[in-house]
Amino acid sequence: MFFSFSGNAQFLGLTSEIHATSEFGTTYRIYAEFGSATDECVAVYSVGTLENNPVTLELGVTTSFYQWQEEGLFNGGSPNLASEIWDILPEYFPDITHDSWFTIGSETSQDETITAIGMSGAFTEFNNGNGFILGEGAVGGSWYITPGSNPLAHAGDDGMVLLGQFTAADDTGGNPGHVTCNWNIQWRDAVGYSQFVVGATHSTSDIPGCTESDACNYNLSATTDDGSCLYTDALGECGGPCEADIDADGICDDVDDCVGLLDTCGVCNGPGQIYDCGCTDIPDGDCDCEGGQPETGYDCNGDCLSDFNDNGICDIIELIELNDAISSGALCGEGTVWNDSFGLCLPLDLCPSDIDEDGLTGVTDLMELLAAFGAACETSNDANSMEWTCGDPINYHDYDYATVQIGGQCWFAENLRNEHYANGDLIPGELNDGEWSSTTNGAQAIYANDASNLTDYGRLYNWYAVDDSRGLCPSGWHVPTDGEFMTLEMELGMSEAEANVEGWRGTDQGTQMKSSASDSPSWNGTNTSGFSGLAGGIRDIYGDFFNEGYYGYFWSASASGTSAWNRLLNGGGTEVVRNNNDQRFGVSVRCVRD
Secondary structure, eight states: OOOOOOSSOOEEEEEEEEEEEETTEEEEEEEEEESSTTOEEEEEEOBOTTSSSOBOEEEEESSOBOOOOOTTSGGGSOOOBGGGSOTTHHHHOGGGGGOOEEOSSOOSTTSOOOEEESOHHHHHHHHTTOOEEEOOSSSOOEEEOOTTSOGGGBOTTTTEEEEEEEEEOOOTTSOOOOEEEEEEEEEEOTTOOEEEEEEEEEETTOOEEOOOTTSTTOOTTOSEEOSOOOOBOTTSOBTOOOOOOTTOSSSOTTTOSOSSOBOTTSOBTOOOSOBTTBSSOOOTTOSSTTOOOOOTTBOTTSOBSOOTTOSSSOHHHHHHHHHHHHHHTOOOSTTEEEETTTTEEEEOOOOTTOTTOSSSOOHHHHHHHHHHTTOOOOOSOOGGGSOOOBTBOEEETTEEEOEEEETTEEEESSOOOOSBOTTSOBOOOOOOHHHHHHOOSOOEEOGGGOGGGHHHHOOEEOHHHHTOTTOSSOTTEEOOOHHHHHHHHHHTTOOHHHHTSSEEESSSHHHHHBOBTTSSSOOSBOOTTSOOBOOEEEEOTTSOEEEETTEEEEEEEEEETTEEEEEEEETTOSSEEEEEEETTSBBBOOOEEO
């Protein structure tokens, strides 16, 4: 009686693998593949012409089967069933490992016995190296096991049950021979119901799998690509979803709470205890970490807060002296005030609007002001008549950029901020996260889309804008290459060997390139180079902004595959990082003179 049963049990088909190649040809192993580890293969069979539901079983080969033979063993013939092969034979007769045979799970006599019935004629053809058709006679034939007798007949975790090994000789052109199957399978599911599959076909010339050699699930045996190829992600997981792990901490950046390092103050990518009060600066309005206050009218350094008339005397002193003089009746002459420090009356400019100095602010003063209205003030330094040298500002798109000479190179001393290419075309900006992630055209953004960040940090550009033929930098300038960054770093004391390494490099070159605490805007470097690097942060491939105030990133014009080389300055480190990022990242840009 034939049964069928629905559930997790399922016969998935016949499959094969290349087990070995040798002087005898290509050795294939044929498997029955099941959907459940508990499925059990019982028999491979045919039904004769005088039986109910006759069906044939076919085994074919495009060349011939290799059959191992040794005089005195197996009556001078070859073992047809794997369970007939003594497990010690390969030690003395290594070629037997390429023999062709049938089985259901077992591979040697140490395993459970495989039985054959009605196959004598088929075995004769098989031992002569030929294929055969079984079941054309009155009764059929089969190789089989007793149900429940052979653990190897169960599919197991990989879902496979071995049904045979066949070595096909190469053809006359040296090409591999191939094996074809048209078999009928009897198998049992987990509850013991027998199921029958008629006409399961397979050819070793059509082995599906991943054929891409750089894929992490590359199948050497596959002959046709089935679209299953997977690739190692940023965390080293085959087929994993992670696109980036910039800080190499084993946590994907899109779920990492801190892309970088926690400093001693618990701040992600923070500079550590570099401030006057350790983890914080002196609070605004205080003179020290204990909350000390300056004297009225003075700053914390003891300097005057104001000297309105630029006479070198603090206004607070003048006011106090004037009040004392007025209250004591010792007021100096008109327009003067007594000063104890100098022992004399000092003049006060009590009426700056009296242009004609007649003691009154009148129509004449107004007429003189209107007569001079709109006239250019004279200057002794005509910038247009002076020859430009590095260190002078350079005007580009109506903004004056500071410049600095470092060795033989002239650099912008601040980040690029223009929203137009050199030819005047607009660089797209204000992209939402989805637009930023998907675009392959040039784009720019202000950190966190907050216009107040433009003043200190300029704009962040993706690398498509850097690579655009219309140019980001003014005429005579360009975005520096990876090699030009190395030249800068070596000028600051980095060795050539270190400069060519990827990752953290050098000693204090990062400190030399970062703005100092006395600069405006400031950072925690020494800025002895004049590069004035700032922690402008980054916009990642998902459109998110992070690391402003902690990391400064700078694109180079050099691609690295689908990424591009850049430099990184860290608020918590003294070195310079050389790495490559996805070209969709938004990063600061500097220009260097041609």
